[in-house]
Amino acid sequence: MARVRRRGRVVGAVLAAALGVALAGCSSTGGLRAEQERAAKSAGGKAAVNTPRWTFAMVTHSGDGDTFWDIVQNGAQQAAAKDNIKFLYGHDKEAQRQSELVQSYIDQKVDGLIVSLAKPNAMKDVIAKAEKAGIPVITVNSGAEASKAFGALSHIGQDETVAGEAVGEELNKRGRKKALCVLHEQGNVGHEQRCDGAEKTFKGDLQKLYVEGTNMPDVQSSIESKLQSDRGIDAVVTLGAPFADTAVKAKEQAGSKAEIDTFDLNAQVATGLKDGSLGFAVDQQPYLQGYEAVDLLWLYKYNSDVLGGGKPVLTGPQVITKKDAAALQEYTKRGTR
Amino acid sequence: MSDTDAPPLQPAGPPAKSDGDERLLHRSLARRLMGRPELGSVVGAAAVFVFFSIVAEPFLQASSLSTVLYASSTIGIMAVPVALLMIGGEFDLSAGVMVVSSALISSMFSYQLTANTWVGVGVSLLVTLAIGAFNGLLLTRTKLPSFIITLGTFFMLTGLNLGFTKLIDGTVSTKSIADMEGFDSARKVFASHLTLGSVDIQITILWWLALVAVATWILLRTRVGNWIFAVGGNADAARAVGVPVTKTKIGLYMGVAFAAWVSGQHLLFSYDAIQSGDGVGNEFLYIIAAAVGGCLMTGGFGSAIGAAVGAFIFGMASKGIVYAQWNPDWYKFFLGAMLLLATLLNAWVRKRAEEKA
Numbered sequence: 001m002a003r004v005r006r007r008g009r010v011v012g013a014v015l016a017a018a019l020g021v022a023l024a025g026c027s028s029t030g031g032l033r034a035e036q037e038r039a040a041k042s043a044g045g046k047a048a049v050n051t052p053r054w055t056f057a058m059v060t061h062s063g064d065g066d067t068f069w070d071i072v073q074n075g076a077q078q079a080a081a082k083d084n085i086k087f088l089y090g091h092d093k094e095a096q097r098q099s100e101l102v103q104s105y106i107d108q109k110v111d112g113l114i115v116s117l118a119k120p121n122a123m124k125d126v127i128a129k130a131e132k133a134g135i136p137v138i139t140v141n142s143g144a145e146a147s148k149a150f151g152a153l154s155h156i157g158q159d160e161t162v163a164g165e166a167v168g169e170e171l172n173k174r175g176r177k178k179a180l181c182v183l184h185e186q187g188n189v190g191h192e193q194r195c196d197g198a199e200k201t202f203k204g205d206l207q208k209l210y211v212e213g214t215n216m217p218d219v220q221s222s223i224e225s226k227l228q229s230d231r232g233i234d235a236v237v238t239l240g241a242p243f244a245d246t247a248v249k250a251k252e253q254a255g256s257k258a259e260i261d262t263f264d265l266n267a268q269v270a271t272g273l274k275d276g277s278l279g280f281a282v283d284q285q286p287y288l289q290g291y292e293a294v295d296l297l298w299l300y301k302y303n304s305d306v307l308g309g310g311k312p313v314l315t316g317p318q319v320i321t322k323k324d325a326a327a328l329q330e331y332t333k334r335g336t337r
Numbered sequence: 338m339s340d341t342d343a344p345p346l347q348p349a350g351p352p353a354k355s356d357g358d359e360r361l362l363h364r365s366l367a368r369r370l371m372g373r374p375e376l377g378s379v380v381g382a383a384a385v386f387v388f389f390s391i392v393a394e395p396f397l398q399a400s401s402l403s404t405v406l407y408a409s410s411t412i413g414i415m416a417v418p419v420a421l422l423m424i425g426g427e428f429d430l431s432a433g434v435m436v437v438s439s440a441l442i443s444s445m446f447s448y449q450l451t452a453n454t455w456v457g458v459g460v461s462l463l464v465t466l467a468i469g470a471f472n473g474l475l476l477t478r479t480k481l482p483s484f485i486i487t488l489g490t491f492f493m494l495t496g497l498n499l500g501f502t503k504l505i506d507g508t509v510s511t512k513s514i515a516d517m518e519g520f521d522s523a524r525k526v527f528a529s530h531l532t533l534g535s536v537d538i539q540i541t542i543l544w545w546l547a548l549v550a551v552a553t554w555i556l557l558r559t560r561v562g563n564w565i566f567a568v569g570g571n572a573d574a575a576r577a578v579g580v581p582v583t584k585t586k587i588g589l590y591m592g593v594a595f596a597a598w599v600s601g602q603h604l605l606f607s608y609d610a611i612q613s614g615d616g617v618g619n620e621f622l623y624i625i626a627a628a629v630g631g632c633l634m635t636g637g638f639g640s641a642i643g644a645a646v647g648a649f650i651f652g653m654a655s656k657g658i659v660y661a662q663w664n665p666d667w668y669k670f671f672l673g674a675m676l677l678l679a680t681l682l683n684a685w686v687r688k689r690a691e692e693k694a
Contacts, residue, residue: 089664104659
């Protein structure tokens with residue numbers, strides 16, 4: 001009994017101490033309070049239309065806890081709030097389960113579907129089923145070449161090859177000779193296209209490096225050892241914003257002079273561009289992909305409007321350098337860029 | 338699932354005649370039911386089914402149930418041999434990527450040799466069975482735990498999948514074989530669906546049921562079934578009484594390989610192109626299905642029907658969460674919690690059964 005009481009006292013003391021530290025150590029910058037102030041400044045999500053409350057579902061090939069898709073979702077939710085839409089979201093990185101998810105939304109008779117086509121062949125049949133059930137489909141992010149053939153209304157995204165080519169040209173502009181393209185998701189066709197596109201336009205030599213994107217320490221040590229073993233590398237291109245920061249750390253550890261450039265954007269990348277630790281970023285505006293997908297479905301349901309004239313609606317590439325970084329810092333913080 | 342077969346390890350006799358005292362017979366039936374490994378999972382499945390019927394409005398539609406059954410079958414086909422393997426006291430962590438390996442071999446062999454797709458299917462069967470035999474041989478020769486052996490195979494296959502695909506195709510996914518001879522007939526076998534009224538019944542569901550039936554027959558009605566229980570219960574004792582332990586274990590691994598081949602061909606013929614990076618992590622789903630279905634981690638106890646029910650629970654949960662329109666972020670938490678609950682329920686039911694027996 002005595003032991004139990006003593007333990008109770010210890011726990012109480014620890015809790016009291018923790019609370020004390022939390023109260024005494026208030027931060028005057030950043031944190032939740034700053035975030036709430038920012039949110040208060042931006043518009044509140046109220047419907048701006050009087051159309052019926054339709055249900056749209058988005059199914060992507062995202063893994064668990066992916067920053068990029070989080071921003072896509074933010075855009076979609078913002079548009080859904082404006083357009084009086086009930087928005088559902090599902091994702092699975094495995095092609096088969098992604099198509100099962102689409103099927104289960106068809107079973108629910110949603111009013112519109114938004115699908116990413118990273119693995120087009122796996123989604124073909126289920127999208128045909130959606131159309132048979134009279135559900136309009138818009139494809140986002142990847143699969144531009146398959147979108148029209150599958151009978152989707154429009155495709156919203158970035159042509160990965162074009163984006164890669166933009167990177168290659170930017171590297172030429174910066175006088176780089178030997179670049180490293182870091183692929184963080186083995187088996188992703190879009191990633192391969194990015195590196196291949198960069199290789200096509202880049203006048204120097206480009207090498208590919210595969211890393212385990214779900215394991216950051218592994219990403220860092222892989223890039224590090226590559227930079228140590230090949231001192232000639234003067235540019236590292238990462239394919240996702242979270243990996244840019246890691247590449248910077250790896251470069252510092254390896255004592256390399258390489259410039260770090262990246263696809264996509266997040267708060268760290270914006271800061272990195274501003275302070276010069278990163279060269280440039282190529283953004284595909286994920287917020288726009290989510291926002292436009294929901295909005296275009298709404299336009300189709302409301303007014304039979306279709307955007308793109310049978311061609312993909314491109315949201316990128318947008319090359320971002322030091323001069324744009326300041327404005328984007330604020331937007332990345334609120335999770336819309 | 339009122340399976341009134343004689344309990345394992347007893348010679349199969351004729352069913353008891355219902356003459357004499359009916360109460361006696363009735364009690365023994367109840368007692369036999371209590372002793373079945375899958376009882377706990379059946380109770381769990383009923384609970385999950387009722388739960389989602391209440392919280393998810395579209396769940397009870399025929400089309401939704403066929404989606405649930407399809408999702409269950411893709412896990413279930415693999416869960417059957419994995420359950421047998423677990424009853425035999427071993428694990429296979431390479432089962433998930435082996436499915437994708439099998440599909441890749443089939444696709445690339447057909448494409449590169451411009452052969453009829455059935456040639457690729459046949460070669461894939463041989464190679465996949467060889468991978469299974471390799472697992473089993475390594476296990477019985479080295480006496481290392483199966484966890485280590487198959488972890489090694491898992492990594493090797495993951496690397497081979499990607500390495501070979503890049504080497505041969507130049508990209509990370511295979512080229513389309515949909516326009517080749519034999520594709521359509523193979524699709525009929527591995528990836529077609531029957532339409533009953535307005536409902537699609539995927540052929541994988543039939544494969545799944547057939548595998549469950551065969552595995553149940555092997556376990557309960559054949560000598561091999563007794564061997565599987567024996568090597569899982571106590572391998573040394575089994576060897577002492579003349580059970581071919583090595584052969585049994587290699588056979589069990591080849592059983593997993595066979596099912597991986599079926600699943601792999603399904604992937605290939607329903608989606609045509611295969612992503613070399615898929616399949617990682619699925620091995621745990623198969624183990625979850627088998628464990629929820631009453632297979633003991635220590636071997637010697639379990640059933641194929643239980644594994645099927647386990648896969649069905651998994652299918653209901655994974656799709657039920659979507660039908661209920663919950664946030665999918667919590668899905669894995671739910672899955673883990675369900676696994677723990679189902680296994681606890683199993684343990685409790687088994688304890689009750691042992692007390693009564």
